[in-house]
Amino acid sequence: MFANNLKYLREKQNMDQMELAIKLGRKSSSSISEWEKGKYTPKIGVLNDIAEIFGVSITDLMNKDLSANVDNRNKVISMYDSLHEERQMKVYSYTKQQYNDQNKIIQMPEPTPEAEYEEFELFGAVSAGTGKYLTDNKPEKVMYKGIVPEHDFAVIVSGNSMLPLFEDKQILFVKKTDEIRSGQIVVVDYDHQAYVKKFVRDEKSCRLVSLNKEYKDMPIDEEHDIHIYGTVVL
Template sequence: MNRETYLKELMEAKYGTVRNFSEQIKIPYTTVRSILERGVLNAKMENIINICRGLGITPEQLYNFENSIVAKINKIAVQLNEIRQQSVLKFTEQQYDEQNNVIAFPDNKVSQVSVYGAVSAGNGEYLLEGTPELVDYEGDVPDHDFAVIVNGDSMEPTFEDKQIIFVKKTREARNGQFVIADYDHQAYVKKFMRDENGCRLVSLNKKYGDLIIDDEHELSIFGVVVL
């Protein structure tokens, strides 16, 4: 299925016919038919925006169209009344939160996140093994793979003691990124640096020295902090 076929099916699903759809959005039927025949990419952006608005989708969704489950959901969703569309939206948001380890409370002001232990901003910690602990969290929760709590002040002012931070899993890090790392079998949050002096894990608080990365120390990267 291409974009134009998908677009036509959405129009027919919501309005019965392409002609009815064109009348509803006040674009000439010949213009809409031309877009379906000649291709979306050849159409004026103004017309595409109006068509997408009439179908309840975004131009980005249309231009990035693929024959996917999302397209099938959209085709059904446009046929629902507004109340049922709100139910679909709420369910989708719940699924997204569960995927990102977020549990929303009824007031929508506080969430709980799954925290996998603590990482040191000082002398080293050990991440939890097994079941994480659910911890209350206020604020926006970014897309992440796991969360940890900071212990210590070596990463102030960016990361404060007892702050929850969110992490995307990766085994590699770019220069200057904040990483969660196992250094000699203890877990840290530090800034990864690579320059003419070699590689090291750096504390932002100058009271603490760097952790040198060389053959004498064991290092594993768990992930990078999502800011």
């Protein structure tokens, strides 16, 4: 998703690869080309710079098809322009109602018998599949329906390698720690990409394990850089 979004945003602003490279403090456009081809993803600091240049959030840059939103918007505008004035007013009234309803949910959530909405800061995505990223600045404030447990930071799952325990787009709350035990679910930086995995240590090896058996284990050894962010609050 990142590769397509980067190319879309760059072309939308009539910016060539070299111009973007200069804005990012690079002497050549080779990295931009490789990013747009999907060969690899830049580190979090560069992702943050790219998000700022194009005025988008890192979460949207990495996980949302930004071009699809514009295509849908253009289609709606085109259809609206072709309507008679009376029908345009009906569309406007309906759109305004939807906008107000949305803002009521986000800004002034009504308590329910089951749970209330709480606001917390979301620090990006962790992969339950291929690697993602984790930002250490500019978290997004989001609303969560349910009980927010005691935690140090929160992330959103991307992928299905941790099914059936965690689903794609599920919010995870994490407690920071440098000490982990075998069997715990952890959020880690593995070769500069962020993951949520099960940590396993036994007589065979130390490794990060996916609950979905379609995914291979990730060995923890001297050939890989690893940093523990914390354990998931279950």
